[in-house]
Amino acid sequence: MSLKHAILILLESEPGSGYDLLKRFKDGLGYFWNAKHQQVYLELKKLNEAGWLEFEAEAQDTRPDKKIYRLTPSGHAELLRWLGEPVQPNKINDALLVKLYAGAHTSTANLREEMQRHVAVHRKTLDSLLSIERDYQALPEEQRQALRLPYLTLRRGILGEQSWLAWADEVEQELARD
Structure with missing residues (x-):
């Protein structure tokens, strides 16, 4: 599994900002899939550039505008494609x-x-x-x-x-x- 698919899954349920996604990782997927702050924001940028996500800027008083991401139809199609593929058994490096x-x-x-x-x-x-x-x-x-x-x-x-x-x-x- 890749971080991009974890993000697509989280955004399929509910649009959100990078901060929202980090919180959702911590509260749910984080027990079995980890992502660092920088990784999430970098991946959001890539997914947006690929056309799988779009965002709406939300103005904030004391901070830069917050981007609220949501899946595009092509992002939804990619998620469905990935969900239909078999995944490799997990190998551990411990x-x-x-x-x-x-x-x-x-x-x-x-x-x-x-x-x-x-x-x-x-x-x-x-x-x-x-x-x-x-x-x-x-x-x-x-x-x-x-x-x-x-x-x-x-x-x-x-x-x-x-x-x-x-x-x-x-x-x-x-x-x-x-």
Whole structure:
């Protein structure tokens, strides 16, 4: 998946500014697709130049005009084209796994410290995802039905974090043997 398609998906639901998109990334897609501020603004410019987006300038008193982007018909067609294509399974590049793989060349204390930092991040992420799930489950059935597919991505995130933490317990047990 590319950033351009993530942006098209977000704008398909609702027009917005670059700032709005960054907030939507953080609140939703950001759990499984990350984008930096500069990347989003650069991609918005490219998508606009490609004719997939258009924008309307909205005047602001103390800041430059805000651009509110929306999909054009060709942007919608590109999104539908992409949605119809198969995607490649995700490959991971995980520096922690490389460090653990090379663990014989460092101290167990170093590895345990590194694992503890990662465990804290994964626990915090899991807590956040579980909170979102509780909010979802508290919605009326009609709203839950409308959000059922995004909910499945949430479930993937929850299961992934739980699995990661279970694996981290195995690593801790193995490191404790040293």
